Amino acid sequence: MKDVERSSPENRGEAEADKLARYAPGAFALILFGPPGSGKGTQAKLLVSDLGFAHISTGDILREHIAAEDAIGRQVMAMMKNGQLVPDELVNQMVEERIGRDDCMNGFILDGFPRTLGQAENLGWLLAARGIGHLVVHLAVDYNKLVGRLTARRQCPQCGTLYNLLSRPPVIPGRCDIEGALLEVRTDDQEMVIRKRLEAYDAQTRPLIEYFRADGSLHEVEASDAPPEVIVRQVRQLIEEFRGQ
Numbered sequence: 001m002k003d004v005e006r007s008s009p010e011n012r013g014e015a016e017a018d019k020l021a022r023y024a025p026g027a028f029a030l031i032l033f034g035p036p037g038s039g040k041g042t043q044a045k046l047l048v049s050d051l052g053f054a055h056i057s058t059g060d061i062l063r064e065h066i067a068a069e070d071a072i073g074r075q076v077m078a079m080m081k082n083g084q085l086v087p088d089e090l091v092n093q094m095v096e097e098r099i100g101r102d103d104c105m106n107g108f109i110l111d112g113f114p115r116t117l118g119q120a121e122n123l124g125w126l127l128a129a130r131g132i133g134h135l136v137v138h139l140a141v142d143y144n145k146l147v148g149r150l151t152a153r154r155q156c157p158q159c160g161t162l163y164n165l166l167s168r169p170p171v172i173p174g175r176c177d178i179e180g181a182l183l184e185v186r187t188d189d190q191e192m193v194i195r196k197r198l199e200a201y202d203a204q205t206r207p208l209i210e211y212f213r214a215d216g217s218l219h220e221v222e223a224s225d226a227p228p229e230v231i232v233r234q235v236r237q238l239i240e241e242f243r244g245q
């Protein structure tokens with residue numbers, strides 16, 4: 001992409017070297033990896049506070065740049081208006097900037113990144129340049145169970161409360177517990193939409209499993225049925241083992 005602004009090598013003198021050296025000893029990147037709806041965001045939220053890590057989601061960074069209307073935000077807005085996907089190069093640039101911020105110096109959790117092989121390779125370089133290790137946790141889920149769980153979600157159109165007919169049903173079927181509004185299925189949770197997202201994941205992101213298996217960083221956690229508190233215990237165990245290496 002020609003029109004993507006890059007930081008030139010001349011800009012990166014000693015200041016950059018200083019930056020790279022600021023990471024705490026033992027800082028690492030925890031990459032939470034899995035299909036949409038596998039609970040990556042929930043796991044990240046459960047883990048950030050006790051690890052003292054930053055929670056990095058590329059969706060959040062995109063929204064931040066758009067809200068700030070900075071150079072990256074304006075490029076992203078223009079692409080989205082034209083129905084284009086945000087290219088790897090721009091996402092990589094945003095992640096590089098994000099992982100250099102102060103809250104990342106103890107380590108960080110990447111939630112939903114990398115998404116493509118190109119992003120994974122770039123991340124590998126960024127981490128190597130900073131002397132940071134990485135642990136990949138793949139939240140493995142059975143697609144049929146996943147679709148069943150997601151299509152069971154209902155949302156209150158008035159207060160936004162989320163329900164799940166399987167795990168968190170409303171007291172009165174079909175009605176919000178707060179003010180009694182009729183619950184709705186969100187567009188994102190319709191079966192066709194979910195199947196499409198899973199297809200895109202299979203085509204684009206699933207190949208990363210082999211990539212991370214080859215570099216020895218991949219760990220699998222079965223996440224189809226267990227509640228988040230049980231899954232997070234297994235992830236914490238993997239972190240302990242990783243730190244003990």
Ligand SMILES: [Zn+2]
Binds near residue numbers: 156180
């Ligand atoms: Zn409500």
